[in-house]
Amino acid sequence: MVWHRVQPGVRGRVRHADDPGLVLPDGAHLGPVPGPDLLAPVHDHQRSLSIAGAALGGTRRLDRDHQGGGGHGRDPGAGCNPHHPVRAPHPGRVVAARLNGALIAPTYTLQPMPEYDAEYSEDPLYVLRHSTAHVLAAAVTSLYPGTKYAGGPPVENGFYYDFDLPRPLGQEDLPEIERRMAEIVARGDRFEQVLLTHDEAVQRFRELDQPYKLHWVGEKASDDELVSCYRTGDFFDLCRGPHLASAADIPAFKLMRVAGAYWLGNEHNRQLTRIYGTAWFSKEELEDYLRALAEAERRDHKRLGRELRIFALDDRTGLGNVLWLPNGATIRRELERWIVDEEVARGYLHVVTPVVGRLELYRQSGHWERYRDSMYPVMEAENGEELELRPMNCPHHILVYQQEIRSYRDLPMRIAEIGNNYRWEKSGELMGMVRVRSFALNDAHIFCTPEQLHQEIVGAIELARYFMCTLGVTEYRYRLSVRDPDKSKYVGTDEQWANAEGALVGALESLGLEYELGRGEAAFYGPKIDFQVRDVQRREFTNSTVQVDFQMPERFGLEYVAPDGSRQRPVMVHRGAFGSMERMTAYLIELYDGAFPTWLAPVQVAVLPVTDAHLPYAREVAGRLRAARVRVHLDDRPDRVGKKVAEARDQRIPYLVVVGAREVEGQTVSVRHRSGEQRTQTVEEFLARLLEEIAQRRR
RNA sequence: GCCGACGUAGCUCAGCUGGUAGAGCUAUCGCCUUGUAAGCGAUGGGUCGGGGGUUCGAGUCCCCCCGUCGGCUCCA
Numbered sequence: 001m002v003w004h005r006v007q008p009g010v011r012g013r014v015r016h017a018d019d020p021g022l023v024l025p026d027g028a029h030l031g032p033v034p035g036p037d038l039l040a041p042v043h044d045h046q047r048s049l050s051i052a053g054a055a056l057g058g059t060r061r062l063d064r065d066h067q068g069g070g071g072h073g074r075d076p077g078a079g080c081n082p083h084h085p086v087r088a089p090h091p092g093r094v095v096a097a098r099l100n101g102a103l104i105a106p107t108y109t110l111q112p113m114p115e116y117d118a119e120y121s122e123d124p125l126y127v128l129r130h131s132t133a134h135v136l137a138a139a140v141t142s143l144y145p146g147t148k149y150a151g152g153p154p155v156e157n158g159f160y161y162d163f164d165l166p167r168p169l170g171q172e173d174l175p176e177i178e179r180r181m182a183e184i185v186a187r188g189d190r191f192e193q194v195l196l197t198h199d200e201a202v203q204r205f206r207e208l209d210q211p212y213k214l215h216w217v218g219e220k221a222s223d224d225e226l227v228s229c230y231r232t233g234d235f236f237d238l239c240r241g242p243h244l245a246s247a248a249d250i251p252a253f254k255l256m257r258v259a260g261a262y263w264l265g266n267e268h269n270r271q272l273t274r275i276y277g278t279a280w281f282s283k284e285e286l287e288d289y290l291r292a293l294a295e296a297e298r299r300d301h302k303r304l305g306r307e308l309r310i311f312a313l314d315d316r317t318g319l320g321n322v323l324w325l326p327n328g329a330t331i332r333r334e335l336e337r338w339i340v341d342e343e344v345a346r347g348y349l350h351v352v353t354p355v356v357g358r359l360e361l362y363r364q365s366g367h368w369e370r371y372r373d374s375m376y377p378v379m380e381a382e383n384g385e386e387l388e389l390r391p392m393n394c395p396h397h398i399l400v401y402q403q404e405i406r407s408y409r410d411l412p413m414r415i416a417e418i419g420n421n422y423r424w425e426k427s428g429e430l431m432g433m434v435r436v437r438s439f440a441l442n443d444a445h446i447f448c449t450p451e452q453l454h455q456e457i458v459g460a461i462e463l464a465r466y467f468m469c470t471l472g473v474t475e476y477r478y479r480l481s482v483r484d485p486d487k488s489k490y491v492g493t494d495e496q497w498a499n500a501e502g503a504l505v506g507a508l509e510s511l512g513l514e515y516e517l518g519r520g521e522a523a524f525y526g527p528k529i530d531f532q533v534r535d536v537q538r539r540e541f542t543n544s545t546v547q548v549d550f551q552m553p554e555r556f557g558l559e560y561v562a563p564d565g566s567r568q569r570p571v572m573v574h575r576g577a578f579g580s581m582e583r584m585t586a587y588l589i590e591l592y593d594g595a596f597p598t599w600l601a602p603v604q605v606a607v608l609p610v611t612d613a614h615l616p617y618a619r620e621v622a623g624r625l626r627a628a629r630v631r632v633h634l635d636d637r638p639d640r641v642g643k644k645v646a647e648a649r650d651q652r653i654p655y656l657v658v659v660g661a662r663e664v665e666g667q668t669v670s671v672r673h674r675s676g677e678q679r680t681q682t683v684e685e686f687l688a689r690l691l692e693e694i695a696q697r698r699r
Numbered sequence: 700g701c702c703g704a705c706g707u708a709g710c711u712c713a714g715c716u717g718g719u720a721g722a723g724c725u726a727u728c729g730c731c732u733u734g735u736a737a738g739c740g741a742u743g744g745g746u747c748g749g750g751g752g753u754u755c756g757a758g759u760c761c762c763c764c765c766g767u768c769g770g771c772u773c774c775a
Binding site: 169612640 | 730738767769771772
């Protein structure tokens with residue numbers, strides 16, 4: 001669950017997926033923290049500041065966008081050219097992974113990751129937020145005696161702190177907590193580091209009756225290491241730091257919301273009350289951030305999806321089942337045509353298989369054993385046959401493979417389908433079109449020889465990159481998702497896993513791609529490369545994926561006939577170059593702010609007659625465009641042109657064609673692009689340019 | 700599933716401490732005949748998410764469900 005950002009030349013950092021950011025001290029890092037205490041505060045709007053309790057060698061400056069940034073680079077990998085879809089792999093550039101601060105050669109062995117990276121904690125914004133989290137805890141513990149505090153790290157846009165409270169806490173309690181925090185800030189309580197021996201620390205937290213802190217002291221520290229703690233007024237916390245010198249150095253903060261969070265991220269543990277907040281180096285930045293949140297809300301795919309009539313959710317379909325409205329279905333149809341054409345051009349064989357299978361099929365694949373809780377309830381027929389809505393396509397594609405004896409000459413065999421899958425996601429996990437219970441996966445399974453594996457992985461990555469590039473998706477990163485140390489969650493031998501991981505790393509490296517490590521993010525049957533994107537609210541999720549699998553071929557006894565006539569076992573690559581249609585569409589809605597490129601726009605041209613008198617000519621123009629397969633809307637309402645323009649703008653229609661007396665006279669059209677650009681031209685000129693733009697899938 | 704917030708017309712929302720629902724947009728119909736960011740009028744539209752309860756009286760208070768949103772967990 002620990003990701004390591006791998007980007008040579010860039011400050012590395014470790015994130016803990018379920019507790020991102022600065023977490024409680026890891027044993028390996030505990031001990032005396034060197035450096036001067038309590039430097040004088042020197043912060044300003046340039047965002048440099050001094051930090052107490054850490055050796056930073058003076059002040060540091062930070063440049064980052066208001067979204068917190070970090071992590072996502074722009075346009076990973078060069079050479080994006082959507083107009084030359086089938087490309088040769090570009091020359092490789094070997095990039096080493098960074099583990100535990102050391103560079104790892106391509107033939108690395110995976111080691112346990114630290115939870116924590118010192119560099120990470122020195123980021124001034126994170127220090128500010130970490131310190132604000134302490135102020136929050138100080139306020140909560142003073143307001144609600146008996147509170148047990150668990151942990152409170154900075155996170156991307158702020159911080160949180162988890163509490164076990166004597167009484168339930170709600171949103172309405174936040175203002176009072178904020179007031180108490182403001183008092184602490186006004187008083188200027190100092191952050192003082194206190195170093196204790198292990199026994200002293202245990203003693204101290206026993207006295208304070210803080211079982212969660214005792215857990216960390218006991219878990220993480222050994223006898224001969226000093227334990228770092230911080231005192232802020234009356235509040236005393238186990239913490240490695242570093243911190244601001246004083247609470248007075250917190251210029252702007254705000255508590256955002258209350259949520260539940262399980263102790264240690266385990267749903268079988270007690271659920272604690274988590275309070276989220278944000279903190280900034282100025283009131284202006286805080287306000288900018290809140291404005292950005294409001295803007296993100298306007299771009300949210302759930303909101304735009306309704307406003308632009310792209311999709312709808314209706315309880316009556318069962319939760320998490322999307323209704324694709326005509327506009328959305330148009331976008332999806334264009335995407336699918338493009339995907340299928342491109343895949344066929346790259347040697348994929350598209351198939352159509354059923355959305356149900358016998359339960360036995362999923363027993364054999366291993367999915368039933370592992371995922372039955374998130375599979376739809378079994379349908380049992382009168383004759384005892386048990387059918388299941390398929391949660392993924394692999395078993396069906398394996399059956400396609402098995403319809404004939406396959407020769408090495410048939411390999412690689414790339415079986416693809418845009419097929420519906422059904423998963424019984426927990427109700428609280430559903431989210432617009434991003435997390436649903438039925439979805440169409442742009443899925444494929446490549447059956448190949450071990451020797452072909454490398455090239456097939458490379459090809460799958462390049463296809464995904466081509467799709468992203470054409471769509472203008474530039475902000476994503478590659479995550480190599482591998483096993484975590486608890487191997488019981490996975491099937492297969494160590495050797496198989498090593499081979500599979502090696503193949504993925506080799507492909508990434510030959511493409512010169514930078515990646516991060518996703519420990520514990522592997523599928524149960526093998527490791528994978530995930531393409532991580534972020535939605536408009538900066539939440540990260542997986543769109544594309546490439547997975548290596550030695551297990552399914554064994555479970556299903558797959559074979560091919562080798563040149564020497566022997567029977568050999570193929571390797572499988574599972575890949576979703578595009579992710580699901582639902583998730584990708586949701587992502588694109590937000591990426592484009594609803595203004596889809598012309599080739600995808602549900603309505604490409606709106607024809608707006610100035611008065612009823614010009615309706616016949618408007619019909620003629622619309623008809624000529626339609627004849628060329630352009631998606632046209634003729635607005636024949638008796639309204640002002642201004643109003644029609646305003647509505648067309650709201651609908652993000654790329655081109656508005658206004659026709660009035662002048663156009664009828666000159667047999668022209670007045671074309672207004674949604675960017676505001678306007679020109680008068682003949683229908684032929686307009687149509688030619690339009691068709692070219694569509695054909696090239698220009699954005 | 701768990702924690703928190705929310706749920707009033709198709710959409711966006713108003714409705715103070717309980718006294719049997721309102722606006723704008725949309726839709727329909729009519730007038731206007733319009734030149735690139737919103738012309739005018741009329742009409743229609745809600746068992747206030749559902750079910751219980753308290754009360755003379757519940758959109759408003761209490762309980763239980765359902766759903767949405769934000770987190771947590773999960774994500775083949």
